[in-house]
Amino acid sequence: MPLHIVRDDIANMRTDAVVVPANPKLLIGGGAGEAVARIAGMGRLQAACDEIGGCAVGKAVVTPAFDFPANMIVHAVGPVWKGGESGEADALFSCVGEALRAASRAGAETMALPLLATGSFGFPSGLAIDIETRAIQAFLDACEADVWLVLYDRASMRAGRSMFDAIAEYIDDVYVGEHGFEATRAFHDYASTEGFVPHAVQSAARPSSAPPPMMAPSPDFSAKPSRGGLFKRKRKHKGAPAPTPTLEPQSLAERLAQLDESFAQTVLRLIDERGLTDVEVYKRANMSRQLFAKIRKDDGYRPTKKTACALVFALGLDHADAVALLARAGFALSHSSKFDVIVEYFLVNDIHDIFQVNEALFAYDQPLLG
The missing domain is CATH 3.40.220.10 (Leucine Aminopeptidase, subunit E, domain 1)
Known part of the structure; x- marks a missing residue:
């Protein structure tokens, strides 16, 4: 990182x-x-x-x-x-x-x-x-x-009051609401006493030489990799339901021969489809070159959850495709985890700047991406 x-x-x-x-x-x-x-x-x-x-x-x-x-x-x-x-x-x-x-x-x-x-x-x-x-x-x-x-x-940690207020509200809606306790009270307390710098003030005072925040990918960067999303979804047909196929017994070897595309293979395919370079991706993911090399060299590479999430943002995936890619690594986003809820907030709001994500994770004492 x-x-x-x-x-x-x-x-x-x-x-x-x-x-x-x-x-x-x-x-x-x-x-x-x-x-x-x-x-x-x-x-x-x-x-x-x-x-x-x-x-x-x-x-x-x-x-x-x-x-x-x-x-x-x-x-x-x-x-x-x-x-x-x-x-x-x-x-x-x-x-x-x-x-x-x-x-x-x-x-x-x-x-x-x-x-x-x-x-x-x-x-x-x-x-x-x-x-x-x-x-x-x-x-x-x-x-x-x-x-x-x-x-x-x-x-x-002050990245703009509007963003942090929205994150706190989102956590209240999907995390606190489901678990019945005030997880954001401490954050609201110091937000009101310390005072955030309004987002508009920060934008006005941004140094002219600073790179713009990666709030959203460029048009080419955000283009969908294929029609129907990251993984093609079958269309539903009206009419009588199709008969349930008879499943023939398979040996373990046969099942292993029919594995889906791995997490690493999917990441590399998306990089190619979006016309990105490895350097662009690992820098956007806040990853070291050495860590990314493991993905390039090993089709069976199993990332940590924070690394998998970092690549989701680096690739500019929407929420649905992010969930699909995380599943390839054996992960899901759960409303029982504050880390997951914060990650989900940025995905559903189409914000792919990993530095903003990490600022929010830090503010809530969660592990950072990368």
Whole structure:
């Protein structure tokens, strides 16, 4: 899974590179930067920053990690929030991309970063998450790496109030309604007290250089693979019912010789039918190249449920075809599982952006796709 979202402290992360928020003068202050600096050695880290001299807003610099258990520390200078009309979104998008690229150029393959420019810089956390995930997505589209977005708490997750309200309502309808308890009360409580960034505000403040969210596939991408859906469905004929055929006894060998198309075979067929490349699919699925190679090499590959669901979104399947593909892997979507209900919400609403799906899963303390 190239993009991981975790609830932790950046000082606890063990990756090749850790990214910390910094100011233009590279003076170590409070917050995440100070927590990492205390482990690295405050004096030596500040001396390394002083030698560099400073860093412009939207840029990043690399220093040794000293006693911190990483290969390097990346100091990223985010913008001060001034209401959203002074290019803050573009500056934050640039800041994240510059930090990740600097780490990659220095040899890092695993990277961790917190929310940047929030806290004393005043950037709204919900908008910061939206921008940072898009910047990470753009970086991962060009580079092979693993990136951890580290959030201090789940209440930090703000992907747009309208979407999360709709998800909460959907869970109430199909999950809480069937099981008789208020599973979303805690989410509503912190939603009302912390305050979401409205989706319209986020769209207006999206950095101009950010890739658009994958809310829906392009026309070619969403085209059905064949008439009648993923698996051809027989038409019902009016009139008298057809006689029930007599089933001849079959040996086990005969039955095994008549197996349906496997999950892996179906995925590869859909990739070909939709004119996609392997790289497009595994990046859209938030999968590593190594994991996808197993599907390509093994017709009998059995995925985990989260991997199977990730491929459903990467292929742009509708709800019916998603259910059919999951069945090929031996899975179903159940209203007794909050994970399944959240996945179903995005399918029935034709939203195929796996980063949005994972943001919702994280907010509800569910495993992420990929």
